[in-house]
Amino acid sequence: MDERIARIEKYNLWGAKTFDFGFKREEYTEKIVDFIGNRLIKVLVGQRRSGKSYILRQVGKQLIDNGVKPENTLFINREFADLDFLRTYKDLDELIKSYKKELKPKGKVYIFIDEVQIIEQWEKVVNSYSQDYSDSYEIFITGSNSKMLSGDLATLLSGRYVSFEVFPYSYSEYLRITGQDKGKQSYMAYMDGGGLPELFMLQKQELKRNYISAIKDTVLLRDIIQRNNIRDPKLLEDIFVFLVNNASNLISISSIVKYFKGQGRRVSYDAISNYIGYIEDTFLIHRCDRYDIKGKDTLSGNAKFYMNDLAYKNYLYPGFGYGFGYLVENLIYLELCRAGFDVYVGVLRNKEVDFVAKKADRVIYIQSTYLLSDESTVEREYSALESIGDNFEKIVVSLDDATLPLRGGIRHLQAWNLKEILR
Template sequence: MDERMDILRKYNLWTEGDFDFGFMRVAYTGRIMDYVGNRLVKVLIGQRRTGKSYVLRQIARELIRNGVPPQNTLFINRELSDFAFLKTHKDLEELVALYKSELHPQGRMYIFIDEVQLIQEWEKSVNSYSQDYTEEYELFISGSNSRMLSGELATLLSGRYVQFPIYPFSYQEYTEIRHLEQNRESYMGYMNTGGIPELFVLPEKQEVQRNYLSALKDTILLKDIIQRYSIRDPRLLEDLFAFLVGNASNLVSIGNIVNYFKSQGRKTSYDAVAAYIGYIEDSFLAYRCERFDLRGKEILSGTAKYYINDLAFKNFLYPGTAYGVGYKLENLVYLELLRAGYDVYTGCAKEKEVDFVARKGDRTVYLQSTYMLVDEQTMRREYASLESIQDNYEKLVVSLDDFCLPSNEGIRHVRAWELHGLL
């Protein structure tokens, strides 16, 4: 028997095997299942180790529970060493042909390919299967690079795919896993740990968790950036990531960063810094939040804010950087807006700044985040930026106060742990 079939049998749901499906991420599976039953390619993207593989397995199991024969599902995880023989799209097509010849699936086949970008010219096979009208294929693929759909595949598929960003555990998932009530205490606990899934199965020891996150960071930098882009200065890449962690929520520009490194005696260039930060963004370690002119209603180039994908990197790897609770809250609010599907900007008008301008469809929400509304001066400062906006879109002030203030001039006060329900 072909040993490749032994590998497939090991990782597929064709028998009553004891498979690990992890924590059910219904926010993702429910959304993705809404798109099942057509030829759209379902694309899951996100940082390594945020649970894309588990979500794919959960979808496959859900399909089987809904009546799809188990042999009509095919699961391939290219990141596993067992699948190292899958080097090119031709290897992939040979494996699919082998699966069909051995299991003889009747009707629609559901193909799941995890970390598909590790297969050379994978887009040719995905495009071919998605357009094959002699047989019915429905594809679900995942990848750890945001540019995997920016080139040839996007052109080939031309709108025949739908994309789902997968993030680390949200605060709501955190409280469900930990069996906690949603309140200030649990929110602070989430803020001071993070949502990287593996943290929830490791011993709750600082050294163990720090070592894991250090290894994860190194793996992402090495496999998703250094090897992929033939990086000449790995030390600069890592130092740039540390800089973004330490300066998250602050307005910075590429020029500022270059000058900072030069002041530290480091030789670098604008182009190198811009490219390396772009790679960090592509691997989902950090996000760039552009400035939005509230008067001209346009995106501004130059300075921007950066937010990290999970506060665990800050908490365990760079705890000494000047990054207070207010900045952590702002980072979490930003991520909550992304999870809710908003396009997010930082707003500016004259000398005032609004932390976030969040837009989704016809809805626009302005948000100001602050640690605590401790006195009248703080309240005036936080509310003033929102009061200066001359339109009627929603305006929210998000804080960690236990109390909730009444609406003021149309501006609502929201406790951070209740923000999810308003988005």
């Protein structure tokens, strides 16, 4: 057997081997399976350790359960040390040809490539095989950088791929894993922890903290510093800390520059802007731009930033003063993104609406707060929505024990029930 095939055999589903397929994430696998049966490249993107590899294996297993022969699937995970020989697109092409020679699959071949961006010029092989009309292939790839499908690459693959952004576990997935009932107590527990899959295999807080720190260090070092020749690694990490500790706050690049200059740091607007862009590219942080509700246009300047997972706050930087309302807002943002909405911060005259969520013809305006604890809070949250003149959905979301009655067409919703109305 070819040495390269011998190296990857243990990672593949050939024969009667059993694998750990992890927690079944139907919300992703069902969407992906719906797109099977064509030449579109299926692209899973998301931060490291969010569960992309498990989802790929689950899709492969479902194909086999539905009748695809195991030898017609090929799994390549570039992160494994056994595959260090896989450096360029030529190496990838040779590996696929060697696999076909050794296993002699008949019919369509399903190729799964994990962390494909590590392979230099991978797109040449992926594009070639996906469009090969002499043989039949279906390609599934994952990546941990949002720029992997930008610029010239997007042009090369134009119209030939469909992408799925993978997030850490949602609240509903958290309930299934922990066996808890839906409600305030479990939502608070979810908010107090994190949703990265491997966290649930660790019992001690110190182990969880070390794990989250290792992910952060790996992303900053391998995915940003080494790839972009960062001149000031300490500034990069300090910017990440700043964004985590100011998540859900409206901030600008200029305000961040002012903050660091106030600490005696020599920084420039361009450096701060570039470093934030690199962090966004790795999915650790999400930018939420402002949207003029009346003018129906995106506004430049200030924006909000949200964490991809609250674990970065809860385990790494818990000492910074942080209200529960900001955590709730962050979770609502992520839930909207999981549901496929484009999300903005709403601006209407002198008022701010926490979220304008848009998907196709549907628009939802959402105000988020920890508790509607008094009349002034109720008035503040509802008045922002009442100032909007159109008839799209308007919702106030909180963690109150009871829901308030409908007010002028505005619904009050408990945060743990949000997912049901987003379907």
